[in-house]
Amino acid sequence: MKRRSILIGAAGTALATGGAGLLWKPRVEGKPHNPYFSALNEMLKQDGPGRPVMLIDLDRINSNIDLIAGSVGPEKTYRVVVKSLPSVPLLQHVMQRARTQALMVFHQPFLNTIAETFPEADCLIGKPMPVSAIETFFRKAVGTRYDSENKVQWLIDTPARLQQYLAVAKRFGIRMRINFEIDVGLHRGGIPEPAALAPLLKVIEENSQHLELSGLMGYEPHLSGMQAALTHPEVKKVLDIYSGHIAVVKGAGYDPARLTLNGAGSHTLGIYQHDATMNDLAAGSGVVKPTDFDTYHLTDNLPAVFIATPILKRYEELKVPGDLWVAQPLQWWNPNMRRLYYIYGGYWKAKIISPPGTPDPIYQSTNQSPVTTSRNVDLQVDDYMFLRPTQSEHVMLQFGDLLAFRGSEIIETWPIFQQSG
Ligand SMILES: Cc1ncc(COP(=O)(O)O)c(C=O)c1O
Structure with missing residues (x-):
């Protein structure tokens, strides 16, 4: 039917319009x-x-990787988004060419595969995971060479989730690295404003044998398609919010330079070439450029x-x-x-x-x-x-x-x- x-x-439109159809x-x-x-x-x-x-066109991905790595520059870390490039040899290729060991991971089975194949990789989790997924990860990672305790940064979006993770860390007798998801305007969740960060930092401080602050993550794909530059008011808003969170972290005695201050994605990474607010920029899709990525900052990608x-x-x-x-x-x-x-x-x-x-x-x-x-x-x-x-x-x-x-x-x-x- x-x-x-x-x-x-289709035929009806053509015929019913009569002369106009012609x-x-x-x-x-x-x-x-x-x-x-x-x-x-x-x-x-x-x-x-x-x-x-x-x-996959090898010459074209090489050219795209060089563009992305060049845009990130030597002062910042290029973090490869695993869900957008879901193949071990493909990731190996990108990581070698871009000289990076930083990955962003969104799926527990992928994280376990990475633990088996990339012992040096630093994995920032890209979305908050249910604690049962974390327990599965730790159980399956036992026996690999991967230093699960020190190589994964777990993403936390709420005080309740921080408490859940603290309980897991206590149960496993480990110390977990915590990266806070901050809302820089996307409104997909995360810490809603800088003031809300302070009590979470306090929980970390009080449980330092089980929790450690590793950084912040503020994703801003709502800037895609704005042909945005650093002077664009929406970009300024994002960076102002991000800076507010950094100020709170600094106020709590942390050195921001030693933390992972992650943001961006393929659509927006090009904006920050001459900005130092974030020190860790993520991109995956721009390496292969599907049609949704025919956007302004990826014009030169193929x-x-x-x-x-x-x-x-x-x-x-x-x-x-x-x-x-x-x-x-x-x-x-x-x-x-x-x-x-x-x-x-x-x-x-x-x-x-x-x-x-x-x-x-x-x-x-x-x-x-x-x-x-x-x-x-x-x-x-x-x-x-x-x-x-x-x-x-x-x-x-x-x-x-x-x-x-x-x-x-x-x-x-x-x-x-x-x-x-
Ligand atoms: C948290 C986060 N960072 C970065 C990205 C960017 O990935 P890509 O470069 O493949 O668009 C995504 C994509 O969904 C994301 O959720």
Whole structure:
């Protein structure tokens, strides 16, 4: 029914508008793959597994890593956001090239994988975790080389959660490093204002055998898309709030330079190149640049992650379920509906990027999705279509091993993180 109503809706609009419909007749879109995607198509027809895959362009990620690391600069720490780059070899590559051991982690199973594979990594937890996840982490990390007590910074957002963590630290007989989530304007939670920090610091001071202050985290993605610079009033607001919290910490006798003062993400990291309020900036997605990251401060970063999926079927006409009468007028009205392909899979958080000018599938199916094109697109069964994910988080976990390529050669296959464990 859903498919039918989509088609009838489209045809209805065309026909009901009569003469105006003619004026709206869509332009012919659609072009062959450009040389970049033609080469990838040939590579996958020769060496691909014949199913949807996730490709990573090694040259492009290198260029993106250099841009991000350059923007962070030598005075601050670049912290790699694990959920946006969820593969051990991919993280290894980024960390080596950017010369950093700092990670931001959002998922207990990922944290345990990191404990097993990156013994030197300093992990700031990116969201407050239920205490049961912490207990699971500690239980599973026993026997690894990872110094769980001194390498993880646990994120705390409320006095109640601090008390919960204190209880865990006492029960395990350990000392936990505490990083406070501060609300710098996003209003996603955290310590609401600098004055609210003082009593929490007192709890730490009174329980210094079990708790230690490691820093602050103030995330501000609400600045994305503002083309914001340091002089922008919204940026000033964020930095003023952040500075207020730093003043409280300083007042309690801490040296801010010895703490992790984290903030930013891929969208906003570029703002702070010439500011020293924060000493630790996070970014992940900007390394691969999915479509949601086509934003101002990432203009020079290059799209480096693609879904490639084989074409299973090709037809020279628009075929619709039940031979509906609308098919004929619809393909007459819209020249971009005169060829029909079925691609392997679909319904991903992604947009078709090649062949260029290809509209979204006429309906979405996780099994086979129908994609129409103009006659300008002349791909055959077993050729590939390419999509750009809208985000890398989650989507990169849907295809099994990542295929890392250079030019038109698959160089390595990179396993992705396990979601449980
Ligand atoms: C706390 C925090 N910091 C930083 C980031 C930035 O990640 P990315 O660079 O992948 O957008 C995120 C993303 O959700 C986040 O939640």
